[in-house]
Amino acid sequence: MKDGRLRVVDVAATAGISTQQVRNYLDEGVLPPVERTPSGYRVFTVAHVRALAVLRRMAEGHGWARTREVMLAVHRGDLAAALTALDAGHAELDRERTEIRRVLGAFETVVVSPPVVVPAPRRGARIGEVADLVGVRTSQLRLWEERGLLRPAREPGTSYRLYDAAELRAAQVVALLRRGGYPFEIVTAVLDEMRTSGRPQRVHAELARREQDLHRRSLRRLRASATLYDYLAEIGLAGSGLPG
Structure with missing residues (x-):
């Protein structure tokens, strides 16, 4: 790491996934945008490592489809859409x-x-x-x-x-x-x-x-949601646009 910068291989190593998978996540928008060097190389930081950890914890609790929906909303700053998708996941468990x-x-x-x-x-x-x-x-x-x-x-x-x-x-x-x-x-x-x-x-x-088994899934979903809340607070989105 140099000046807080990370290589894609460093980010991938934190989650035990391939560098291509990190690039795929980035291209899909489920990780924060990256800056590029004058020569066009992507510049990763610890923020991407943190987002990747949240992404994978979310996938464990909510499944990939809903995780993708939530994280896309988060990284475009749309808290309402993220919460709507999140609530839908918890409601599904309640119905089940x-x-x-x-x-x-x-x-x-x-x-x-x-x-x-x-x-x-x-x-x-x-x-x-x-x-x-x-x-x-x-x-x-x-x-x-x-x-x-x-x-x-x-x-x-x-x-x-x-x-x-x-x-x-x-x-x-x-x-x-x-x-x-x-x-x-x-x-x-x-x-x-x-x-x-x-x-x-x-x-x-x-x-x-x-x-x-449903109780166990509910606990995993709760843990994932708690992780997401901490992440929202870290990036300044928790409470965004809400009174108080």
Whole structure:
């Protein structure tokens, strides 16, 4: 380093990336602009090292697409745009957390108060039989089928709907959750998970694991946002244009 100047190789070494990647970041605008020497060489400083560290921490917490959006806004001095993008990222996690909790609640209903499992006839149960077993009208079963919740087979020759044991179970789960007031999107999520993962207890455990993973992602995002705030303060953008 000479007179506070750094070579691109020095900047790259601080993050363990290639010099070309540093140039790419610079060309994209996610690093601060550089001055050039009379001969055209880029002049890097410790400010670029700091920005690069922030960039990579942001990418860890927010992903590259949103990080790029935020850092572009920061380096053009548009605090409002940067904050808008940042808030959108945190809101996404909130929506995901709410969805997981709602589905977990639905599974609690299925696990704690499971429907009575009635074996389907060997040939499969017809729609009227299923309606009687589940306690709904046949029109309700048809509606659930239209929404993709149920997938009965068709009897060869007559095309009558036939529900095997799995579809009868699905019909019972749908009826239980709808009586509990769960919207169709939650019912769909529960059925998809059950068809993929098997028993409700296993699915419940998997959703709980996803919730814990979401907590970890939220903490990484929070850490990244805190790093960004410090950077905004360093470059004089924190509070820019705001009262007080």
